[in-house]
Each structure stands twice: as C-alpha cells, then as structure tokens.
Amino acid sequence: MQLFRKFIQKVFGNLFKKKKHVRLGLYGPPNGGKTTLANRICQDWLGEEMGTVSNIAHETREIQIKEQINIKSKGKELTFNLVDTPGIATKIDYEDFLKHGMKEKDAKVRAKEATKGVIDAIKWLDEMDTVIIVLDATKDPYSQVNITIVGNLQARDIPVLIVANKMDLKKADIKRVQEAFPQYDVIGISAKNGQNMDQFYEGLFTVAG
Amino acid sequence: MLTLQFLPYSEIEHLNSSKRIKRLLSIVKEEKIVLLEGRLKKQEETELIKRTMEEISNGFRGIELSVIYPENKEDALFTKIKKGLISALLGDRQGFTIIGPATIIKEIKQAPNKIQLLTEEQGAPAKRPTRRNGKRAAKKAAGQAG
Known part of the structure; x- marks a missing residue:
C-alpha cells in the first residue's frame, strides 16, 4: 500500500510540482564543511556569503536558508532554496569546546544549542527535495552517523x-x-578553494535537475 | 570496568519504536554498552539520535553507535526480496548494533566487517569529578603509586 502511495505521489507529484524550486539540504557530520560549501555556492551565484565558519565544531547551530539561488550550466538552469543544517552527531560534550579556549559558560551554551541544532536537522529531513551530504575526505567515512543519514x-x-x-x-x-x-x-571538492566546483554543479544538475 | 549487556531482538520486538529507544537509552544511561541482536529501523536510528540529543545533560554526553550488518552484494534478487520480506515481518535480526555511553566509548571505528571499540582511558571518565570525588580519586591514586 505504501509502495502504491509512493508511486502515485511520484507520478502526480512530478506532473504538478514546480521542479525548478527545489529545496536543497546540506547534511553531514560536524566540521565537514557544509557552511563553507554553502558560502561557496552563494558566492558563486549570489556574490554573498551565507554563514560563518569555524574550526570549532557545531559553528552552525540553527537551520539557515538562502532562497532563490539560480544556477546555470551548459544551457540548463536550476533554482533552489539552499538549506544549511547543523552537523549531526550522537554526542556533544561542552568540554570539547573548552579545549579551544572557550569559557565554560559559553561552552555550555554552545553545547545546548548544538543539541537543539541536531534535533532540528533531523526534523528537517522530511522537508528536503534533494540532499548533498558533505563529508570530510580526511576522516573515516564509515561512521554510523553518515550511514544513518544516507x-x-x-x-x-x-x-x-x-x-x-x-x-x-x-x-x-x-x-x-x-x-x-x-x-x-561521490564528487571530490575543496569548498574552501573552489576546487572542482564545475563538476559539483554538474552532479547537482544530475540529481536535482 | 566495562559492562556489556546483550539484548536479544525478542526483547524489543513487541515494543513500539518509542519504547524500543527508551529501553536502549535507559541501559546506556546506566553506563552499560548494549549489544543488540539485529538492528533498528532506519527511522528508529535517527529517532535514537534525536532522543539522545534531547537527553544530554551534565551526566550524559551522548552515545556512540555502530551497526555491523552482513550485506552480501552478490545475493540474487530473489534472495534480497526474501530477506527484505522476512525483515519487514519479523524485524531485522541480522547483524549487531552496539550502543554505548560516550563517557565510556571514545570512538567506534567501523570497517565493513569489523568494529573497533576505543574506550576512554581508565580514570578518564571521571572527567568532571565533584570536588569530593576528585580528592578521593587523587588520594587513591597516590596510595596506589606509593
């Protein structure tokens, strides 16, 4: 029954949905570079940044949305709302923030906000049309968080x-x-340096276009 | 001392998703590592992460989670369908799920067919001792050294 419902939704959804207004979510573990990639996309197509980045994990603790980003590649066009989400983690310890020289009070606030951020990111999963999972290529990809998200x-x-x-x-x-x-x-990029972004946009058209 | 509690799937199969997660978290919050037969549903795994975040406090920093799942990529389509049907009807009893408190398990390294459990160094879990406990631990350590 569920399969049949999905099939109907897909067929009729595709008929009436404005395919050009995709909600594109950036997901992944903390410090993978989601906001750096969001900034790169926004810089490339809007000429402005989206959020702040930091070496300390859980810098993004609230869902951030940039609306109406229009990208063009090889005669194709795609408009989407970009949703940058907090990194998903299974543990958050304020003492980890202390190691970066943060005051205890601030570290506790950051940890509290980070837990809320993870909850919000999970809640938003259902709202996405397409998701880019941003992984740090220097880290072990076999973490359960990555596998669970996928x-x-x-x-x-x-x-x-x-x-x-x-x-x-x-x-x-x-x-x-x-x-x-x-x-x-899987597309290898450096969001920080803008390396291989052309291939990234092509990949984006393939999955979301 | 590490305590590993084995949880057969039969102990959670009659529970709904919410109660399953509650059961697992209650064991983990007793500072035990759960070794669950089989695995949770995908949505239950995210729900587990969500609930963990809701319950984080000074004494509970979260969990480490890992699933080892025997997936045979060479299974024929019929075998895959059969396995899928059995899982849908009886729950997914294949493989194992390990869930432990983050205060005890530092990291779980996962390769397709291998899991490495890295625990916190002994004595390290008492990261945030009360002043009294801290002194007692220090005295004990001094006594042992002497």
Missing part, C-alpha cells in the same frame, strides 16, 4: 549527492568515501 534519505526516496570535501588536504582520500557509499556518485 539510509534515512534512501528510505525517504530523496535524491542524494555525496561530496568528499577538503580535497586540498594531503590526508584526503576520495576512494575510501566511494568504497563506503558505492551506490552514490
């Missing part, structure tokens, strides 16, 4: 593009990411 998107039938970010770093290993998620396209 599995949930798969179960919800939401198209996914996986980005192996931080390819400018020596330790980056795109092959490991590809091995971990062989059923998806």
